[in-house]
Amino acid sequence: MRVRRHPSRAPARKGSKLVEEAEELAKAFTELAAANSVLSRTLQAEKEKFASIFHDTKEGMMLADAAGRILLINPAARALLGRQGRAVETVQRILQPEYASRPSVDEIFSAERRTIAFEWERRDPKLLILAGVADRLGKSPDAAAYLFIFRDATLEKRGETLSRDFLSLVSHKLRTPLAAALGFLEIIKRDAGNLTGEQKVALTKVQSESEKLRRLVEKLIAFSTVQSPASIVLERMETRLEEVIDTGIKSANSASDPAVTLKWEPASCAHLPKLKLDLLLLKEVLANLIENAVKFNPAAKKFVEISVVKDEGSVRITVKDNGPGIPGEEQAKLFRKFYQIDEFFTCQAPGFGLGLAFAKNVVEAHGGSVGLNSEIGVGSEFWLSLPLPRGR
Numbered sequence: 001m002r003v004r005r006h007p008s009r010a011p012a013r014k015g016s017k018l019v020e021e022a023e024e025l026a027k028a029f030t031e032l033a034a035a036n037s038v039l040s041r042t043l044q045a046e047k048e049k050f051a052s053i054f055h056d057t058k059e060g061m062m063l064a065d066a067a068g069r070i071l072l073i074n075p076a077a078r079a080l081l082g083r084q085g086r087a088v089e090t091v092q093r094i095l096q097p098e099y100a101s102r103p104s105v106d107e108i109f110s111a112e113r114r115t116i117a118f119e120w121e122r123r124d125p126k127l128l129i130l131a132g133v134a135d136r137l138g139k140s141p142d143a144a145a146y147l148f149i150f151r152d153a154t155l156e157k158r159g160e161t162l163s164r165d166f167l168s169l170v171s172h173k174l175r176t177p178l179a180a181a182l183g184f185l186e187i188i189k190r191d192a193g194n195l196t197g198e199q200k201v202a203l204t205k206v207q208s209e210s211e212k213l214r215r216l217v218e219k220l221i222a223f224s225t226v227q228s229p230a231s232i233v234l235e236r237m238e239t240r241l242e243e244v245i246d247t248g249i250k251s252a253n254s255a256s257d258p259a260v261t262l263k264w265e266p267a268s269c270a271h272l273p274k275l276k277l278d279l280l281l282l283k284e285v286l287a288n289l290i291e292n293a294v295k296f297n298p299a300a301k302k303f304v305e306i307s308v309v310k311d312e313g314s315v316r317i318t319v320k321d322n323g324p325g326i327p328g329e330e331q332a333k334l335f336r337k338f339y340q341i342d343e344f345f346t347c348q349a350p351g352f353g354l355g356l357a358f359a360k361n362v363v364e365a366h367g368g369s370v371g372l373n374s375e376i377g378v379g380s381e382f383w384l385s386l387p388l389p390r391g392r
Contacts, residue, residue: 062148064091080130080152098122108134113367129154174217182210232365236276242269244279245306248286254294264306272315273389281362288355289382293321318383325376335360
């Protein structure tokens with residue numbers, strides 16, 4: 001039997017489908033509008049939060065484009081720079097002629113590094129030192145914006161100056177009598193035939209301890225000249241990295257200890273270009289890291305490994321040991337001057353706690369960074385990273 005279909009039913013189903021699609025579309029538009037409303041409210045809330053932080057913070061904040069034009073400046077920045085109620089146009093103009101910038105504003109804008117520490121110093125009518133960082137926002141230097149965050153560091157810098165002068169004075173005052181004492185001890189030692197066995201032991205002990213004191217004084221003198229990266233005058237010359245490491249190993253007294261096994265492959269530097277470095281300062285940095293790896297290691301057999309790895313525009317030098325490891329809460333403090341962990345971890349090793357602070361300042365003056373990885377019972381890795389020339 002043939003069934004006849006009524007043609008009127010197909011348009012009805014088609015119309016029903018169109019209605020359903022229209023309802024779904026309307027629902028989607030409603031959900032999108034609701035989502036946009038929530039997003040708009042969220043963005044507004046974040047904008048108000050940012051504005052509140054930007055305007056109410058006690059630290060000076062300025063946002064400038066790549067040409068130095070000031071886009072935003074908060075009240076704290078105006079107050080610190082003495083620009084309340086006065087027009088501000090560019091970073092360069094807001095500083096001149098009252099402030100000296102270290103590094104210069106042009107150097108900040110042309111730097112390869114994203115974050116640059118700076119100091120702005122004004123001498124008249126009274127000393128004012130503003131210290132902070134400039135953070136490049138965006139990957140391309142030509143199209144980037146720069147956020148300047150700074151504070152009044154005058155008292156802090158005065159304290160650093162007094163501390164540096166005091167360290168320099170004390171260390172130089174110790175140096176002269178210590179040199180005389182070591183000289184006379186050497187003369188007495190040459191005539192050791194007239195000494196008793198007990199006197200010979202005492203003389204050797206006095207000479208050994210005096211030599212340790214001489215090393216500490218030399219470190220104190222070296223540190224007094226490099227208390228901050230900005231104060232360091234680098235004598236850069238093109239140098240191969242293996243030369244820096246080799247001279248650092250030779251300068252580390254503890255590297256020759258028979259209880260120490262030192263592993264170092266100069267071939268790992270063969271593919272690296274020459275770097276413009278201050279050889280004397282970086283040699284002392286490596287010597288400090290090696291001596292620390294030995295000095296603070298109570299193990300009978302001490303192991304030190306030096307490795308070099310290229311990593312995205314920089315080269316990393318790592319000094320690894322098999323020491324006791326460093327507690328997590330202590331790690332962030334180690335690069336402060338005069339800081340040492342308690343005797344359980346330091347084994348009561350003599351020192352001023354200046355070696356790592358010295359290393360940090362010297363490496364940062366080269367545009368690099370320092371850090372460490374450590375695990376209790378396993379050992380520590382202290383590393384320093386130095387920038388490679390562009391395109392290398």
